[in-house]
Each structure stands twice: as C-alpha cells, then as structure tokens.
Amino acid sequence: MRKTIGLAAILFATALPATAQLAPGVRMPPEIGASYGRLGKAMMAHDAAGVRSVWAEDFVVNSPDNRVLTREEVIAVMEHDFLDYKDFRKHITFVGEKPEVTVVMGYDTMVPLKGPGAGKQVMRPFTDVWAKRSDGWRLIARQATIAAAE
Structure with a gap:
C-alpha cells in the first residue's frame, strides 16, 4: 500500500508535485524533491x-517510444505540444542516495493525450539519475518505458 503525502508535507518537506506518492520508508532529498x-x-x-x-546540459532519456533523446530533443517535442498528459501521478518506490549521485525509481501513471498510449491510462516505470553538479543537483538521465495500458 502506497502512502500519499499530504499537500502541506509536499510543500514544506520535499516540494514534490501534489500527485506524487512515496512508498513507506522512502525519503526524498529536499533539493531533488x-x-x-x-x-x-x-x-x-x-x-x-x-x-x-532542472535537466543537465548532457541529459539523456530513453523515451517511452524507445528512442534515446537529448535534452534539447525532448524540449523540442515538448514545445510542439507532444508531451501533454491528464491525470498524471508519480509513484516513487526507491531513492538511493550517494554523495554525488542519487537514483530515483518508481512508476508514473497517466493518460497521454498524444503519442504512445494516447487516450488510455498507462503505467510507465522510470529510473531517474541525479548528479551533484557545481550549480546543484541536476537530472542527467532518465529511462521511461510504457509497461501497461488499459
């Protein structure tokens, strides 16, 4: 059973989106949250x-359509309105902290309005890799693949 974090805890503890859920016992570093x-x-x-x-200049993602994209390629897709979702929820099941790298794993549930799974609720497992840089924590890599659609 996942524990939903209340809005006050989100704003003051981690600043995660209101639709984020942390598994019991999982702690999100405040700066990454x-x-x-x-x-x-x-x-x-x-x-x-x-x-x-938020994304490092050298950010890469293995996207839901199984292509590896750079930061600017993903931003171009976003700017053309291809990354629109409704009912987006982030479920965080693991956070592994090291001095210079933090790995966050879990799954997203959402209804994409365009692209793979459009119009259907999908589950998308993810792995995010954060690196400590001179200007703070930056997301350097993400893997996200649609695992199931209703």
Missing part, C-alpha cells in the same frame, strides 16, 4: 527555460 516540483510545473507549462534549470 523541489526540483521535481519545478520540473512538473515547467513541463505542464511547456516552459523550456524551467526544464533546462
């Missing part, structure tokens, strides 16, 4: 500068 919150807002607003403030 805040970055997830900023990233979610930027993605929903199609705000390229906001996305760039």
Whole structure:
C-alpha cells in the first residue's frame, strides 16, 4: 500500500508535485524533491527555460517510444505540444542516495493525450539519475518505458 503525502508535507518537506506518492520508508532529498516540483510545473507549462534549470546540459532519456533523446530533443517535442498528459501521478518506490549521485525509481501513471498510449491510462516505470553538479543537483538521465495500458 502506497502512502500519499499530504499537500502541506509536499510543500514544506520535499516540494514534490501534489500527485506524487512515496512508498513507506522512502525519503526524498529536499533539493531533488523541489526540483521535481519545478520540473512538473515547467513541463505542464511547456516552459523550456524551467526544464533546462532542472535537466543537465548532457541529459539523456530513453523515451517511452524507445528512442534515446537529448535534452534539447525532448524540449523540442515538448514545445510542439507532444508531451501533454491528464491525470498524471508519480509513484516513487526507491531513492538511493550517494554523495554525488542519487537514483530515483518508481512508476508514473497517466493518460497521454498524444503519442504512445494516447487516450488510455498507462503505467510507465522510470529510473531517474541525479548528479551533484557545481550549480546543484541536476537530472542527467532518465529511462521511461510504457509497461501497461488499459
């Protein structure tokens, strides 16, 4: 059973999006939680500068359509309105912290409005790799593949 974090805890402890859930016993580092919150807002607003403030310049993603994309390729897709979702929820099941790298694993559930799984609720397992850089924690890599659609 997953524990849903209340809005007050989200805003003051981790700043994760209100739709985020942490598995029992999982602790999100505050700076990374805040970055997830900023990233979610930027993605929903199609705000390229906001996305760039979280993703490292050398960010790569193994995308749901099984292509490896760079930061700028994903931002181009976002700016063309191809990354629109409704009922997006992030379920975090593991956070592994090291001094210079943090790995966050879990799954997203959402209904994509375009692209793979459009119009259907999908489950997308993910692995995010965060690296400590001179300007703070930056997301450097993401794997996200659609595992199931209703």
